[in-house]
Amino acid sequence: MDKQRAQEIVESIAMINVNYHGIPVFIKAVQDGNETATIFPLDSMNHEQIVDLEGLEENQLF
Incomplete structure (x- = not known):
């Protein structure tokens, strides 16, 4: 996922x-200055982690 789209999702x-x-995850924040985001799995909200944006994928609902 590109940084711009990740920020749009956060906002x-x-x-x-x-x-x-x-x-399935929730994006809490996009980090300034690099290609990472703070996320947590929807089924484990206490398991916050910083990950590369390239591993994030938006699900298109039809």
Whole structure:
């Protein structure tokens, strides 16, 4: 995922479905100066981690 789209998702009031290597996650923040984001799995909100943006994928609902 590119940094611009990740930031749009963070700022959105809608819940946008995002996966990190197939695991549903919430993007908490996009880091300034690098290509990473702070996320947590939806089923484990206490497991916050910093990951590369390239591992994030937006799910398109049809």
